[in-house]
Amino acid sequence: MSSRFLFRRSLLAAGLAAVVAASTSLAEPIAKQPHQVPGYYRMNIGELEVTALYDGYVHFDPAWLKGISKDNLQNLLNEMFINTEEGIQTAVNGYLINTGSHLILVDAGAAECFGPTMGSLANNLRASGYKPEQIDTVLLTHLHPDHSCGVANADGTPAFPNAIIYVPQAEAEFWLDTAMGDIAETDQAFFDMTRTAMAPYTEEKLQRYQPDDTLLPGVKSVPAYGHTPGHTAYLFSSGTERLMVWGDIVHNHAVQFAHPDVVIEADVDTDQARASRLQLLSRSSAQKFWIAGAHLPFPGLGHVRVKSDAYAWVPAEFSPIVDSLESAE
Numbered sequence: 001m002s003s004r005f006l007f008r009r010s011l012l013a014a015g016l017a018a019v020v021a022a023s024t025s026l027a028e029p030i031a032k033q034p035h036q037v038p039g040y041y042r043m044n045i046g047e048l049e050v051t052a053l054y055d056g057y058v059h060f061d062p063a064w065l066k067g068i069s070k071d072n073l074q075n076l077l078n079e080m081f082i083n084t085e086e087g088i089q090t091a092v093n094g095y096l097i098n099t100g101s102h103l104i105l106v107d108a109g110a111a112e113c114f115g116p117t118m119g120s121l122a123n124n125l126r127a128s129g130y131k132p133e134q135i136d137t138v139l140l141t142h143l144h145p146d147h148s149c150g151v152a153n154a155d156g157t158p159a160f161p162n163a164i165i166y167v168p169q170a171e172a173e174f175w176l177d178t179a180m181g182d183i184a185e186t187d188q189a190f191f192d193m194t195r196t197a198m199a200p201y202t203e204e205k206l207q208r209y210q211p212d213d214t215l216l217p218g219v220k221s222v223p224a225y226g227h228t229p230g231h232t233a234y235l236f237s238s239g240t241e242r243l244m245v246w247g248d249i250v251h252n253h254a255v256q257f258a259h260p261d262v263v264i265e266a267d268v269d270t271d272q273a274r275a276s277r278l279q280l281l282s283r284s285s286a287q288k289f290w291i292a293g294a295h296l297p298f299p300g301l302g303h304v305r306v307k308s309d310a311y312a313w314v315p316a317e318f319s320p321i322v323d324s325l326e327s328a329e
């Protein structure tokens, strides 16, 4: 056998070995990592440190969006590549604002009220570097359970033992004071959930406030009634910067910026909810507020701009914390 032949044979063998190796690696795929990055996102707005906290997601039926034809609705969802097979996947977000002298949480997530797709806010708060005991103020936009259940632990103790919980008076009256007998049977479970969540807080810790009351320096409540009777946004100021944490003003970014007249099934007063949305969209776009939205795609931070005769959402771009990079140099 010539050495040249042997050389060719060993090349062939090496080639075969490579093929075998390749097919072996096809048979055993590289294991995928089952975990997402922690659900928090941080940015500075003026002197405020703002941390978006992901509580999870919920699917809602597209038919809940009302005041638009079925075709038109489907087109808007298609344009944004939103898959509706299981319903519209909708984020549930809370926001932690460190003012330097106060640590404020706006909305507390669903805790265990709606099953495993929600209730991650507390874990994401810890992942973001803070502890629940550090929070001194909780501002609730409204008392729907996906915003309020998180104020209590599963064992009925306060999730934020050192915080005062602020609730708009009209909202507290509706959810906490209405006699159960006067509530539609189908809604009673919701009322029960939020009452159970608020129960661990004494009257001193659960502060009801009027729209004109000053809550904290640099923080104003902005009545945006309709979705619920006392639904309220919070406007944070730092220097010339403004951040509006607006709760449930928009439930779907693909639909309600382009068609702010579209309402959602869960609105208690649809006409009032629509009017509040129009007012806040107009004000936010004109004054170039930063927006934080409880049901906008996480982290739900960005701006509203005018587009044609309606609006469009401009999400924040991922950025490092520039201040800390500079001080680290």
Ligand SMILES: [Zn+2]
Binding pocket: 144, 146, 147, 248, 294, 295
């Ligand atoms: Zn909500």
